[in-house]
């Protein structure tokens with residue numbers, strides 16, 4: 001399992017890390033016993049960077065991890081997030097106020113059953129709260145020993161620079177994959193310049209790029225059903241890309257998931273993908289993807305295949321973009 005530095009904290013993290021969101025919500029049925037087995041299997045093969053958020057499953061995902069961490073905490077770099085406030089009735093808002101930051105951290109620590117969060121991200125930015133106030137509140141958590149390192153999610157390079165000047169930022173987490181290339185508009189370079197790790201979420205295009213998901217057979221309530229890329233004419237266009245990626249992978253004796261992950265880590269050395277998996281069967285395959293060597297020609301071919309105008313549909317539906325600074 002490959003390792004990468006986590007910003008300039010001195011901590012290291014596995015590449016890939018493990019995205020735990022789907023174990024609670026968004027991608028179809030979940031089963032805690034199977035998820036706990038997946039977490040154990042992940043650690044056994046060297047994953048040590050686990051990603052969650054307070055909003056996933058409205059607290060369920062952190063509670064699930066709390067059940068796991070109670071028995072196995074050593075060596076794990078646990079990342080969670082605050083800022084997206086939802087309720088069971090479907091309301092959603094972004095809160096970056098200092099009082100909320102402090103309360104959210106205490107609630108996460110309780111659900112996770114740990115004393116310190118290794119990496120605490122602001123999940124979405126709300127510009128109504130000055131950045132100084134939000135980062136100031138996050139820095140207080142570091143000073144209090146509740147948090148080890150700070151991160152930001154879906155921010156612009158300008159916000160990263162401003163935040164980093166207030167307190168060191170260890171990681172930025174944003175969507176980055178063959179079909180979501182916004183971080184190439186300056187964020188990867190800014191992270192490299194500042195010594196910030198770039199954590200790529202949805203690196204498999206929410207599973208689409210693997211070719212293993214039939215968007216027309218998704219279960220009721222699956223988040224992807226409402227995603228513009230998974231429907232109508234956009235889906236037909238995107239399917240052609242996924243099919244070509246599948247052919248590209250087969251010709252090299254690997255899987256499409258592995259090519260998608262290899263492409264990410266070949267683009268920049270400070271990128272750590274966090275593929276999501278409910279099933280333990282994905283873990284070794286995805287870890288091997290990071291080890292896969294792609295030639296310069298391979299990368300150029302994939303860059304062209306997934307040129308921005310070749311991908312159809314926005315990466316989020318209009319209602320889901322609040323707090324995303326680069327869309």
Ligand SMILES: NC(=O)c1ccc[n+]([C@@H]2O[C@H](COP(=O)([O-])OP(=O)(O)OC[C@H]3O[C@@H](n4cnc5c(N)ncnc54)[C@H](OP(=O)(O)O)[C@@H]3O)[C@@H](O)[C@H]2O)c1
Pocket residue numbers: 018019020021022027051052123153154173174200201202203204205206207208210212257274275276277278279282285286
């Ligand atoms: N900061 C943010 O705003 C944000 C937003 C979204 C996600 N995230 C984080 O990023 C993590 C990863 O994102 P994601 O879950 O959307 O990512 P993803 O890795 O792009 O997609 C996950 C999907 O791919 C499937 N999959 C995984 N490996 C596979 C393989 N080798 N072959 C075939 N299918 C495979 C999974 O299936 P199974 O589950 O059935 O195994 C799941 O349906 C999340 O878990 C979450 O922690 C952060």
